[in-house]
Each structure stands twice: as structure tokens, then as C-alpha cells.
Amino acid sequence: MSEHEAAAQVLAGRLGGLRPRIGIILGSGLGGLAERIADAVTVPFSELPGMPRSTVAGHVGQFVIGRLGGREVIAMQGRLHSYEGHPYPALALPVRVMRAIGVETLFISNAAGSLKAEMGPGSLMAISDHLNWSGFNPLIGANDDAVGPRFVDMSNAYDRDLRARLHEAAAAEGIKLHEGVYAWYTGPNFETPAEIRAFRILGADAVGMSTVPECIAAVHCGMRVVAVSAITNLAAGMDRTTLSHEHTLAESRKLATRFERLVESFIAGLG
């Protein structure tokens, strides 16, 4: 049995009759959404065989399974990042575990810096596409053909139809939702101003340290992905803000209620 199947088997035994088809990954400072999940069952990552621990402040490190917006969901409260030193495939593991228990749609969120002056802190951005210039990829290594193909089509990685529904949900809630390209930077340092200028030339609208490996893993195993960046700052060099994780958490918590309304309304509308 592969690693994700072993973990999925334990998780499936804890679902208490729930069959979530929607997975949610909660970014820095956005974990509060898990408190909106009704009839919640929590399963710490530490109870699942092979599952690495989340080591970052603001990332609890557990699955929360229950009901949100009238649908059964499984949320990852706390995620893994490449800068924590996990081996390539580890970042794919939680995504594959969710797939193995039946998840078909993955909602990914993150805190991010903005490369556009008009999309300042407090903005929400639907991710339309990404740039992976990190040299890192969770699919490097032997391919498990039972999970997905060796070569993965990423031309509709952030599903167009789901994104259209996300915009509808935002409009219905009166929430302004930007759209743009997310560039992945492994961190753990924030980018330099020169790197931000380079990313802008390459076509990035926002930058952050997550989401891309999870998106790649999800598309590989046949999930549909929708993703939102919570903008916590203008990217390095655009203003005089000193970037820090504390600043990211403080800013993402400020917009968390709006973010939660958007996610709940989107999920309720999935029908």
C-alpha cells in the first residue's frame, strides 16, 4: 500500500459517515474558517501514518471534516511548505490523501504579496494561473501511475468554470474579487525588490510561498482546483513596509471574515 493510501485508510475510519467531495487548504491567518465548519471532526496530521508535521506559526496541522455552506467538506487547517525542508513528494501527500477519500474539488487559499499598487493589502485575488520558477516540483521522482500521469496538462490548472462561479459568489456577497497570476517563491526569506521586478516582467500579479505544489499535485491526481490569494502587503520594494510573518498573520486575520463569507457562499453555490 502506498503512503497516501495508508494515511487515507486511517482518515476514512474517522469520517463518521461523512463523504466530503470538497477539500479546502487554509493559508496563513485564514485557519479561522475551520471554526465555521459544523459537526466538525478533527484529525491531527500526527495521527496519520507518513504525514509530516506543519512547523509554521498560524498553521495548526489538522484536518477538520464537517459541513460548510450545506456541503460536506474537509479542510486542512495548517499546510506544509517546501521551506520546512519536506522532501518533494511530501507536499503532494495531503492532497493525495484527500483525493483517496473522495475529494474532487480543491479550494486552495494563501496569504500573498501584491505586485500591483491598485491591489493593496486587504484585497482578495482569484488565481487564474501560476508561475513556478522555483526549481521545485512535488512530482519529481518516480511517478505512481495509479495516481496520475507522468506528464500533466496544466493549461486549465485553475479551473475556468469554478473560477467563474467564484466570481459569481463574490458578486452575490458584494465582495470585490481581483484575478491574477500567482508566482511561487519557496522562501523562507521574502523576495528581494529585484526579484519582484523580475516577477512583474514575467507576468506575476501576486507572490507567495505555497499553493503551487498543492495545485500541481491536485491536477496530477485529477482534481479541479480553485484558489484565492489574500493580499497582506505590497511586494518587497513597493513601499516601506518591513515584511514579517507576524505582519502577514495580522493582515490576513483582518480580511478573514470577508474571505470566509466568500468561501462559504462559493461552496453553497456548488450544488
Ligand code: HPA
Ligand atoms: N511574499 C511571499 N509570501 C508572502 C508575502 C510576500 O510578499 N506576503 C505574504 N506571504
